[in-house]
Amino acid sequence: MLYMLINLQHSKVATTNLMQITEEECTNIFCIQEPYKIQNQVVGIPNNYRTYTIPGTRDREAIVVTNKHIEALLLKQP
Secondary structure (H helix, E strand, C coil), X not given: CCEEEEECCCCHHHHHHHHHXXXXXXXXEEEEECCCEECCEECCCCCCCXXXXXXXXXXXXXXXXXXXXXXXXXXXXX
């Protein structure tokens, strides 16, 4: 599977399940609505994955790139 869009509803269990599915399905990119957070940091995603959020916001969304061969760049609109 190339990409996935999911709403985790701020759930630790849903995040854990997503990581398992990501490994099984070889997902390259996933977009998360309502990620699991602790102290305004998205958690539960391995450090070897690149996680993109907009700093200074409530982090209601995140994009995670698992494939090291895919280049990504975070662009913010003012």
